[in-house]
Amino acid sequence: MNKPKFNARAFMAALACSTVVGCAPVKQDVKEELPKLLKGPEEVPQRTITNFSPALRCMDNLMINYGVYDISMLVEDIRDSTEKVKVGAKDMLISAISEMTRRSHAIRLIAFGNDSGNLVSFLASANQTTPYAVVPQYDIRGSISQLDKSVAAKDVAGGLNIEKFGIGGAKTANASVMALDLAVMNTSDYSVIPGVVSKNTIVIFKEGKGVDADASIGKFGVNFSMNLTRSEGDAQAMRNLIELASIELVGKLTKTPYWTCMGIDPQKPEIQNEVYDWYYNLVADQQIVQYFQMHLANRGFYSGGVDGQYNAQLTQAVKDYQAALGMEPTGNINREVFDALLNKPVPEKPTAVAAQPVATSQVASLDIRYASGAKGSLKRGERFEVVIQPSTDAHVFCYFADAKGSIQRFFPNRFTPDSLVKAKEPLTLPGKLPFKLYASERNEQMACFSSPQPVMTKLPHEVKGTDFENLPVKSLKQVQSTFETVVGDQLGGKYFEIVVK
Helix, strand or coil, X not given: CCCCCCCHHHHXXXXXXXXXHHHCCHHHHHHHHHHHHCCCCCCCCEEECCCCXXXXXXXXXXXXXXXXXXEEEEECCCEECCCCCCCCHHHHHHHHHXXXXXXXXXXXXXXXXXXXXXXXXXXXXXXXCHHHCCCCCEEEEEEEEEEEEEXXXXXXXXXXXXXXXXXXXXXXXXXEEEEEEEEEEECCCCEEEEEEEEEEEEEEXXXXXXXXXXXXXXXXXXXXXXXXXXXXXHHHHHHHHHHHHXXXXXXXXXXXXXXXXXXXXXXXXHHHHHHHHHHHHHHHCCCHHHHHHHHHHHCCCCCXXXXXXXXXXXXXXXXHHXXXXXXCCCCCCXXXXXXXXXXXXXXXXXXXHCCCCCCCCCCCCEEEEECCCCCCCECCCCECCEEEEECCCEEEEXXXXXXXXXXXXXXXXXXXXXXXXXXXXXXXXXXXXXXXXECCCCCEEEEEEEECCCCHHHCCHHHHCCCCCXXXXXXXXXXXXXXXXXXXXXXXXXXXXXXXX
């Protein structure tokens, strides 16, 4: 039997052909072709990342610095409208927001999906059952809205067959586009909050059989590029999309400068448009005064009430803040000072204009009574309201201990974040606020503490916690001890017994 002859020259020619195919820059050609399909700005800056974990950590610190707390959100199932991306999108979103609130504990996230029914049935349950005693303020919903496979592709193939020897090669590259759309709704009327949306697209480049892949997300005129391994693929690309979306949604909802956590220049036109939109809507909704009161108080420039009412204290606080930044101290709230509040470093407050507490040396004693005027005991299940009146204007903080010993903070809360209570304007709880107080089967207790200054941001998490949620403390005395440490000898307070027949 004759053995086939090996033709070295033919083999070298075939090998050269295969090498040419293997070295063909198909992936680069696809990348160059894609912009023709996805119109965008020329010469876009590039930033290489692995994920958005550092940005999530930055958002955690940002919410601490901006005094953000008591936000409750529902998370619905994130639908895959394409039916092609098999990932746990809702779980990815939960993980991202959890990572974003490690230290701040600013957001209480409640997950529900198909097992909890739709939003309407959830809210109906919220008004009837204990676990849902207080309806969350917001709801996150959305979908994986787009997956276009191979919107741009290139194949290079070649082969050589000489005598009884043949060799060939092929190389492919393609680009796919995946999109995620999320929005935040107000649970009070099921309306989408204007501007609090995230719509992002990621472009995934793959070469060969998916061994080599990378992805790119465009945001604010910057391309965030990342490498993907074969085992990650679409799933990691979607995780990055969701992490970016969570940063956007929380930043837009709380009106905190989330772009700083992504290293974006605040002078970019896209950011300036965002800032102007926020300013315009705050003015239109008559919330701009309260926004400045809250943030200037958090930065130590203002000590008055966070009630949305313009006053001389606020005018002086704005002047002091402008002067500390080197701006003309007009005391006017305008777009320029709003931009500075978001994008300029927080200045040190001059000692000469230190904020004065609402009360100086006088400790505010508290009077707590039933709004109905009742002095005796309550019937089981009886609904009641309490009136809290300080002897002088003071910041008040109220806690409730149920019959099982669980402790919750119920004032200030998500509905009334201002802790200042005026002596001539006593506080009625719940009043018009959307929660209710009922007498249980056994005696319970509440306690309120007064301080001449706001101290919520100074309290440790075990005492501040989240409103209407059980705190990791054993008694109201433990809460009192913490307030004594934070406030000192200017702390006032009173306990109130709820006696049940």
